[in-house]
Amino acid sequence: MTRRNPRTTAKSQALQLPTHQPKxxxxxxxxxxxxxxxxxxxxxxxxSRIAQLSNNALQRSFAPTTRRTIRPTPATTTTxxxxxxxxxxxxxxxxxxxxxxxxxxTAIRYHLTHPLTPRxxxxxxxxxxxxxxxxxxxxxxxxxxxxxxxxxxxxxxNSMRAACEHLRLLDNNGNRVSEAEAGGQGPDAGRLGVRxxxxxxxYRAAMLKRGVWGSVPVExxxxxxxxxxREGWNHAWTRS
Amino acid sequence: xxxxxxxxxTASAFCSHVRPVAQLVRPSFRRNxxxxxxxxxxxxxxxSVPPPSEELSKTFDPVARSKLRRRGxxxxxxxxxxxxxxxxxxxxLHPHQPPPVSDPSSRLFQPGPFSLPRLEQTYQSTIAPDVxxxxxxxxxxxYRAPKLDQRLREWTGESPYFxxxxxxxxxxxxxxxxxxxxxxxxxxxxxxxxxxxxxxVPEAQENSAHLHVAGMIVQAISNIRATxxxxxxxxxxxxxxxxxxxxxxxxxxxxxxxHFLAKLVDVVLPRIKEWKGVxxxxxxxxxxxxxxxxxxxxxxxxxxxxxxDAYPPKMIPGCHITIQTxxxxxxxxxxxxxxxxxxFFGKLND
Numbered sequence: 001m002t003r004r005n006p007r008t009t010a011k012s013q014a015l016q017l018p019t020h021q022p023k024x025x026x027x028x029x030x031x032x033x034x035x036x037x038x039x040x041x042x043x044x045x046x047x048s049r050i051a052q053l054s055n056n057a058l059q060r061s062f063a064p065t066t067r068r069t070i071r072p073t074p075a076t077t078t079t080x081x082x083x084x085x086x087x088x089x090x091x092x093x094x095x096x097x098x099x100x101x102x103x104x105x106t107a108i109r110y111h112l113t114h115p116l117t118p119r120x121x122x123x124x125x126x127x128x129x130x131x132x133x134x135x136x137x138x139x140x141x142x143x144x145x146x147x148x149x150x151x152x153x154x155x156x157x158n159s160m161r162a163a164c165e166h167l168r169l170l171d172n173n174g175n176r177v178s179e180a181e182a183g184g185q186g187p188d189a190g191r192l193g194v195r196x197x198x199x200x201x202x203y204r205a206a207m208l209k210r211g212v213w214g215s216v217p218v219e220x221x222x223x224x225x226x227x228x229x230r231e232g233w234n235h236a237w238t239r240s
Numbered sequence: 241x242x243x244x245x246x247x248x249x250t251a252s253a254f255c256s257h258v259r260p261v262a263q264l265v266r267p268s269f270r271r272n273x274x275x276x277x278x279x280x281x282x283x284x285x286x287x288s289v290p291p292p293s294e295e296l297s298k299t300f301d302p303v304a305r306s307k308l309r310r311r312g313x314x315x316x317x318x319x320x321x322x323x324x325x326x327x328x329x330x331x332x333l334h335p336h337q338p339p340p341v342s343d344p345s346s347r348l349f350q351p352g353p354f355s356l357p358r359l360e361q362t363y364q365s366t367i368a369p370d371v372x373x374x375x376x377x378x379x380x381x382x383y384r385a386p387k388l389d390q391r392l393r394e395w396t397g398e399s400p401y402f403x404x405x406x407x408x409x410x411x412x413x414x415x416x417x418x419x420x421x422x423x424x425x426x427x428x429x430x431x432x433x434x435x436x437x438x439x440x441v442p443e444a445q446e447n448s449a450h451l452h453v454a455g456m457i458v459q460a461i462s463n464i465r466a467t468x469x470x471x472x473x474x475x476x477x478x479x480x481x482x483x484x485x486x487x488x489x490x491x492x493x494x495x496x497x498x499h500f501l502a503k504l505v506d507v508v509l510p511r512i513k514e515w516k517g518v519x520x521x522x523x524x525x526x527x528x529x530x531x532x533x534x535x536x537x538x539x540x541x542x543x544x545x546x547x548x549d550a551y552p553p554k555m556i557p558g559c560h561i562t563i564q565t566x567x568x569x570x571x572x573x574x575x576x577x578x579x580x581x582x583x584f585f586g587k588l589n590d
Contacts, residue, residue: 102552105449108456115465121344125319135344138352149364150426156369157376157426164378185380203378212374213571221581223502224362 167203171195357498359505359580367579368429375424375572391417419526419568430527430567430576435497437462439559440487442479445471454557455488460543462490462500488557501563505581508533508540517583520574527567529577534558 123131168184171177183193184200189207193199219233292300323345325338341348379385392407410417422428437458444451455466469487471480480486492500509515518531535556538544544551563582567573570590578584 101449104550104552105452105555107550108452109449112452112456122322125316125321128322131344139342142352153368153372153426153429157372160373160376161378164376165381168378168380184378186383187379187385189378207378209374213575215584216575216578218581218583221505221579223358223506223581224365225358 164203164206167206168200170200170202172198172201353495355495355499357495357502359498359502360495363431363498363580367576368431371572371576371579372424372426372429374575377423379423385423388420421568421572428566430565430572432497432501432563432565432576432580433493434564435462435492435500436489436562436564437492437559438487438489438562439557441557442486444486445479445481445484448485449552450555450557451485451488453551453555457538457544457551457556458488458490458559461538461541462492463496464490464492466490501580503542504561507542508537509582511540512537517585518577520584520586521589523570523573523589525570527565527569527573528562529565529570529573529582530560530562532558532560 121131169176169179169182177195177199181193181195182199183191184203184207185191185193190204222228222232325345325347326334326336327347329338330336339346341350343349344351390407392410394407395402395405409415439454439458441450441454444454451468455468458466466488467490468485469489471482471484471486474480474482515537518529522530524530535558538559539548539553539556544556563573563577565573565576567576570588574584574588
């Protein structure tokens, strides 16, 4: 509506507007008519609501450049603000205030019912084939990554298992004992063998799971970052 | 300078010409163990394809074929044609089957992960191996777990009504059996499967604006379109009337769930004043943990905070957050959530 001529700079407007009516070729004349209170006849009331609205909008859009207060003449205020009877307007105002919906709720409702869903993709044959190829490659990449993670976890599991088995068959002197002498057969890890407690002491201690189920330290639970802080935890922090 | 370099250049040029000849000559003198093996191999192979027949090669005219295709009898549909999968699944035996979900043309297709959340990376690189190590139970090689027989009891007695009757329900309260926990392996390390936000606003029965604001906030927090739910029963104590819309939920999976949890743990929960943690009494015994946030705690989410003015402050809802995991008991689920950064307080529910 109010399109400004790009050639007019802010400086020229600030110079021109407060003094006189700017040249008609700078801005559209229809919108200008509203803005110029200086040439408006003093006794003419603002009749239409649209004119008032566009006047406000224009002022807002021009706000940074034309910062001046339009003081309405006393004649104008009397005509607009005090009609002959106040009761009807007051009643109406009160009713509207009671029933009025918060504009924020109106905005929320508007945006909930107007989802900006784009139209579905529509490709020609070659372009769809290209798209499909890239998609297959992406799926392949994801699968490879998942497989690598799984294999890494499996490798750790296997080495942990081998270590536990080694500890189970370990003597106090660090010698390996036979299966018959060792304990820990079956589901009970604490079961003792022929040579009693001196075989697989570390294994039994590991399988006790002491302190596992209590709580994980808070310092552990930090999400990995590219650039972690120099000191990881502020131990000096107190509640102020 | 140029004059001084000239003999060098001529020499190098000459050498470069000579070199290929030398290389050609060399292989005749070299003898590899594999080079002789080639002579022993039979030239015929079952995979070799016979050349096309004389008749076929004479009649083959690709230009004419493409012209024919272009004129009338088309082998391919026009390029604008786009395959559309069937709208309804009509069973396994129907000739028109829908494509797999991973196919972009499928109606259920969801475009793949657009980011790799930090929480997911941390889980893969640190948390999963640590949880595996902590909860590993060793069984010596060759150990076979005894086979578990039927966990439900049968009806024993002389009554003729006991014959062919379904098994007795489990002991105690509750109508379902608790989940069994298999021994821990690298395949069943507990992980987060889903996060659900549930926000109930009974005020929405009088004024639907509450529901709309709640839906908008849940949607903003979770990046998922919120779903509304009706009250199923009349509950006088809670002021619920049957059939009225009262609540809003959002289910997050994979990428969204990880982003949400990271946001919750790193941004929202540390800023709550006097927050004790998740009550340790939560947990349904199947790996799901729930805790609640009050309206002023929900307002701490960065999405709500940046345009706090867009919502009427009295209408910002509280919510319940359910974190669903793969774990089959409360202990494992709690260990995982603690490793992610959710502290627990109070009496443990095991």
